[in-house]
Amino acid sequence: MLYYIIRRIFMMVPTLLVISFLTFFIIELPAGDYISNQIAALKSTGEQSSVAKLEFLRKEFSLDRPFFERYLIWIGLWQGPHGFDGLIQGNWGWSFEFDKPVDQVVGPTLPLTIVLNFATILFVYVVSFPIGIYSATRQYSWGDYGFTFIGYIGLATPNFLLALILLYLFNQWFGLSVGGLMAPEYIDQPWSFDKAMSVLAHLIVPTIVIGTSGTAAMIRRLRANLLDELHKQYVTTGRAKGLKENQLLIKYPLRMAINPFIADIGNLIPSMVSGSVIVSVVMSLPTVGPILLSALQSQDQFLSGFILLFVAVLTLIGMLISDLLLAVLDPRIRLGGRASS
Numbered sequence: 001m002l003y004y005i006i007r008r009i010f011m012m013v014p015t016l017l018v019i020s021f022l023t024f025f026i027i028e029l030p031a032g033d034y035i036s037n038q039i040a041a042l043k044s045t046g047e048q049s050s051v052a053k054l055e056f057l058r059k060e061f062s063l064d065r066p067f068f069e070r071y072l073i074w075i076g077l078w079q080g081p082h083g084f085d086g087l088i089q090g091n092w093g094w095s096f097e098f099d100k101p102v103d104q105v106v107g108p109t110l111p112l113t114i115v116l117n118f119a120t121i122l123f124v125y126v127v128s129f130p131i132g133i134y135s136a137t138r139q140y141s142w143g144d145y146g147f148t149f150i151g152y153i154g155l156a157t158p159n160f161l162l163a164l165i166l167l168y169l170f171n172q173w174f175g176l177s178v179g180g181l182m183a184p185e186y187i188d189q190p191w192s193f194d195k196a197m198s199v200l201a202h203l204i205v206p207t208i209v210i211g212t213s214g215t216a217a218m219i220r221r222l223r224a225n226l227l228d229e230l231h232k233q234y235v236t237t238g239r240a241k242g243l244k245e246n247q248l249l250i251k252y253p254l255r256m257a258i259n260p261f262i263a264d265i266g267n268l269i270p271s272m273v274s275g276s277v278i279v280s281v282v283m284s285l286p287t288v289g290p291i292l293l294s295a296l297q298s299q300d301q302f303l304s305g306f307i308l309l310f311v312a313v314l315t316l317i318g319m320l321i322s323d324l325l326l327a328v329l330d331p332r333i334r335l336g337g338r339a340s341s
Contacts, residue, residue, distance in 0.1 A: 001327065001328075004327055005324065008320055008323055008324070009320070012316050012320065015316060016309075016312065016313065016316060017075075019309070019312045019316075020075055020087075020309055020312075021071060023305055023308045023309055023312065024070075024071045024074060024075075024305060025071075027299075027301050027304055027305050027308075028067060028070075028301070030299060032299065033063055033299050033301055034097065034298055034299045034300050034301065035054050035057055035058045035063060035096060036058075036063075037298075037299060038054055038096075039051055039054050039055070039058075042054070057096070061093075061094060061302075072086075073086055074086050074087065074093070074302070074305065075087050075088060076088030076089045076091070087306070087309070092106075092302070092306045093302025093303070093305070093306060094302055095295070095300055095302060095303040096298075096300055096302075097294065097295065097298045097303065098300075098303075102302055102303050105291065105303060106288055106291060106303070106306065106307060106310075108286065109287055109288050109291060110288065110310070112181055112199070112285075112286055112287055113273070113287040113288045113289075114314070115199065115203070116181070116203065116206060116207070116210070116276070116285070116287060117269060117272050117273065117314065119203050119207045120206075120207050120210045120211040120214070120268075120272050121211075121265065121268050121269070121272070123207045123208065123211040123215070124211045124214045124215045124218055124268065125218070127211075127215050128215045128216075128218035128219045128222060129222065129261075131147050131219050132219045132220075132221075132222030132223045132226065132261075133222070133226065133249075133254070135147050135148065135219065136222070136223045136226035136227045136230065136257075137226075137230075137249065139227065147219065148220075151215075151216035151219050151220055152216070153216075154212045154213055154216030155213055155216045155217065157212070157213075159209055159210060159212065159213060159276070159278070159279045160278040160279050160282050162209050162212060163205075163206075163209045163279050163282045163283050164282060166178065166208075166209060167179065167282070167283065170205070178202065178205040178283070179283045179284040179285075180202060180283070180284050180285065180286070181199055181202045181203065181206070181285055181286055181287075182195060182198045182199050182202055183198045183202075186198050205283070206276075206279065206283055206285055209279055209283070210272060210276045210279055211272075214268055214271065214272070218264070221260060221261065221264070222257065222261050225256075225257035225258075225260055225261065226253060226254065226257040228257070229252070229253035229254075229256050229257045232253075234252060235248065235252065238251075238252060258329065259326060259329065262322050262325050262326055263322050263326060264322070265318045265319070265321055265322035265325075266315055266316070266317075266318035266319030266320075266321075266322050267315075267318075267319075268318065269311070269314045269315045269318045270311055270312075270314075270315050273288070273289060273311050273314075276289050277289035277290065277292065277293050281293075288307050288310070288311075291303070292304060292307045292308070295307065
């Protein structure tokens with residue numbers, strides 16, 4: 001097991017390098033950059049006084065250099081001008097749109113983004129796991145039809161629309177504003193117990209809104225996988241040997257059906273971040289989603305590149321966790337390499 005963990009961790013390094021290159025390549029696809037666009041806008045309006053400063057910044061951050069050299073400087077494998085370090089050295093770059101370092105722009109939002117994603121994934125699995133088992137073991141019952149109907153509604157309803165509906169209902173019925181991730185008096189205040197409790201209270205609605213579609217999809221996936229296992233011959237053999245239904249379900253079919261269910265942990269993270277961008281704007285959530293949207297629109301390459309790479313790191317960590325859980329549940333996964341050799 002230890003060998004499997006070490007091997008999986010080392011595999012993350014080249015994967016992250018490939019992802020960083022693809023991220024940088026995609027960001028560089030649109031013509032120009034933030035400074036080039038600003039220079040063009042200033043020249044079109046006849047303001048020449050600030051052009052020299054922007055040209056200086058362009059050279060300062062190596063935006064005038066070839067593509068591969070800019071990439072190596074960005075990740076920290078090539079020495080930039082004036083000792084400019086890259087991501088490996090802890091320098092996340094400069095946000096031209098906000099005119100401040102990237103770590104100061106996204107620093108306050110990263111912990112809240114991680115907490116929101118963790119709460120959403122926890123909600124998806126806690127809700128979908130028992131419902132999926134119930135629907136599979138009681139196929140075509142009224143409960144199965146009811147959960148199926150609710151699941152279809154969850155899949156068909158856009159997250160931002162559900163957010164607007166809940167904002168309206170909470171305001172009309174309870175006179176409460178559920179926007180944001182904390183009470184207004186705790187914004188820009190140091191962390192305390194009361195602030196943490198405020199964040200936990202405000203997490204409920206965004207977690208339900210963002211996790212609804214993922215929960216519905218998970219229920220359908222687990223139900224289909226478990227139904228497939230329950231109709232196999234070894235289940236019939238287990239019943240013939242006198243195994244009780246609960247014992248039979250947990251020992252064999254559920255362990256087999258849960259593999260794809262757990263494997264989706266890593267895939268959920270990028271979908272949560274991308275799917276929560278509009279929800280974050282609607283509900284005024286201080287996460288990286290709205291910042292990423294603004295950075296992509298303005299071609300703020302250092303800011304958008306870091307956020308995309310941050311999401312990739314979260315995805316790799318989620319996939320590592322899912323692989324380790326799968327290795328614990330299914331010995332064939334961690335022993336597969338040695339068995340084939």
